[in-house]
Amino acid sequence: MTEEIIISGFGGQGVLSMGKILAYAGIMEGKQVSWMPAYGPEQRGGTANVTVIVSDDVVSSPIVSYYDTAIVLNQPSLEKFEPFVKPGGTIIYEGHSVFQAPKRDDINIYRIDAMEEAARTGNSKVFNMLVLGGLLKVRPIATVDDVVKGLHKALPERHHKLIPMNEDAIRRGMEIIQKVK
Amino acid sequence: MDEQKKDYVLLKGNEVIAKAAIRYGYDGFFGYPITPQSEVLETLAVDKPWETTGMVVLQAESEVASINMLYGAGATGKLAFTSSSSPGIALMQEGISYMAACELPGVIVSVGRGGPGLGTIQPGQADYNQAVYGGGNGDYNLIVLAPNSVQEMADCMGKAKELTFKWRVPVMILSDGVIGQMMEKVELPPFTPRRTEEEIHQQCPWATNGMGLKGRKYNYHSSLEFDPLVMEDRNHKMAEKYRKIEAEEVDYDTYKADDAEYLIVAYGISSRVSMKTVDTLREQGVKVGMLRPKTLWPFPNRILNEKAENLKCILCVEQSEGQMIKDVRLAVEGQVPVYHTGRSGGMISSPADVVDAFKAMARENISKNWPKGYWIK
Structure with a gap:
């Protein structure tokens, strides 16, 4: 199994940390992983994306031409990455930020209203964990338990008290993701 | 386990x-x-x-x-x-x-x-x-x-x-x-303690560490030498050392290269991109492998020269306009054509880019249209 994922959105949405937590969860499952950010003079509100690969075998190139799954959290990201999803692959888009839905009919398309859910619960910080939950529902790359183990390893101890809140958000994300086509 | x-x-x-x-x-x-x-x-x-x-x-x-x-x-x-x-x-x-x-x-x-x-x-x-x-x-x-x-x-x-x-x-x-x-x-390495002053004194008798004059004359380091004969002697000794390093410290890795008819030579990120290219081309039945120098100096000249005998041509993948390719061409001594592909200025070839370049190379190499060492874009 090799899953090549692009996560793309605005700076500040938690794109890079979501990728990092996913990669850590992969390590907890004994898998090989790579996490390759687009870096540069990035800023809050600018664009941010990260390629995460989780594989049973050694990861060859951390840079890939086509993706199994694209998670797009704004309209420019959808336009940029929709053509590069492999046939039979998956797009997950955020319902509020993406106003023109993906057009392809040879891929699986899911919508997650994570921003609305975050606003409803008044906790915008778990936005990316809601999206991660949605991903794990439709592409079970890692179990929630492994993600939680990964969080314990990725976060400094002073932040461990926040883990249950993040776990709840992941589980909630699994519930709210909807298949579009 | x-x-x-x-x-x-x-x-x-x-x-x-x-x-x-x-x-x-x-x-x-x-x-x-x-x-x-x-x-x-x-x-x-x-x-x-x-x-x-x-x-x-x-x-x-x-x-x-x-x-x-x-x-x-x-x-x-x-x-x-x-x-x-x-x-x-x-x-x-x-x-x-x-x-x-x-x-x-x-x-x-x-x-x-x-x-x-x-x-x-x-x-x-x-x-x-x-x-x-x-x-x-x-x-x-x-x-x-x-x-x-x-x-x-x-x-x-x-x-x-x-x-x-x-x-x-x-x-x-x-x-x-x-x-x-x-x-x-x-996996990070285990902790090794730093060497003590005494250990440095024992292991590095040349060190200017303030512990001289205990049974040896003072140490002195300078790159300046007014006597050209002495400077030449220093150069000879260094060159002798470099020849020993070339004999002993070459390191490289190969990937699916045993039965290869075509070879990709790449290091660093280009070797990771090229691994995926090799996998893609192998799925299509192309006998291609990769050689990755792990030491760029000393360069793996001998293995490349030996491998060249059974190859049709070589593709160097570098994210530059072509620098290592010159060492590869020296190593194979004209036995096979050597081509270059890569991007530069901060751009990185994708695995698909390298597949395309490889196919262009194989095609042109068969038709012998291109001179040896042609740069493929």
Whole structure:
């Protein structure tokens, strides 16, 4: 199994940390992983994306031409990455930020209203964990338990008290993701 | 089972350079921030090794200062390193040449970006010539290691430590912005204590460490020599040492190369991209493999020369306009055509780009339309 994922959105949405937590969860499952950010003079509100690969075998190139799954959290990201999803692959888009839905009919398309859910619960910080939950529902790359183990390893101890809140958000994300086509 | 027991962490290549240095017992770091290697200094600042192992960490006022601090540390027999990226390494060339002239140990980490000049802050591999052929003056070589994964960034810090003292030659670790910025799982080395003053005194009788005059005459390091005969003698001795290094320290890796009719030669990030290219082409029934130099100097000349006998042609993949290709062509001594592909200025070839270039090469090579060494775009 090799899953090549692009996560793309605005700076500040938690794109890079979501990728990092996913990669850590992969390590907890004994898998090989790579996490390759687009870096540069990035800023809050600018664009941010990260390629995460989780594989049973050694990861060859951390840079890939086509993706199994694209998670797009704004309209420019959808336009940029929709053509590069492999046939039979998956797009997950955020319902509020993406106003023109993906057009392809040879891929699986899911919508997650994570921003609305975050606003409803008044906790915008778990936005990316809601999206991660949605991903794990439709592409079970890692179990929630492994993600939680990964969080314990990725976060400094002073932040461990926040883990249950993040776990709840992941589980909630699994519930709210909807298949579009 | 063993795999499960390993204590893996997820880190960037640059972070691993810093953490591995602390664990391998490096005595000092002198450096100046520059993208894409700034996390080396940042990680050292967070980990505060001066409170634990006693390692000195100093942000110098410039790259020129850093390399001369490294020169000083090497002269005292201490294990120190600096790190920078392309334009910063360019500034260091004078100091590197002086260190080579005085045969002093030291480790220089170069995390390449697009050039020339200030270039871009995006990843690049256009510093092969700078690393292997040197921007400094005189007859000298550096041992140049080329990691292609985050784990190898850690391993190279250990290998550099061993080699720089074994041969008294500065070692450069030539990485790139992708390997520096990407995260992979890595097993960090166990802690090795820093050497004591007494151990340095025993192991480095040449060190100017203030412990001389105890049964030996004073030590002195200078690259300046007014007598050309003496200077020539120093050059001869260094050259003799370099020939031994070429005989003993070549390191390379092959990937699906045993039955290959076509060979890709690539190092660093290009070798990772090319692995995927090889996989894709193998699925299509093409007998292609890869050879990856792990040491760029000394270069794996012999194995390439031997392999060339059974090859149709060679494709060099570098994220530059073509630098290592010249060494590959020298190594195969005209037995087979050698082609180049790659992007530059901060752009990185995708695996699909390399597949396309490979197919163009194979096609043109069969029709013999192109002269040997044609650059494929």
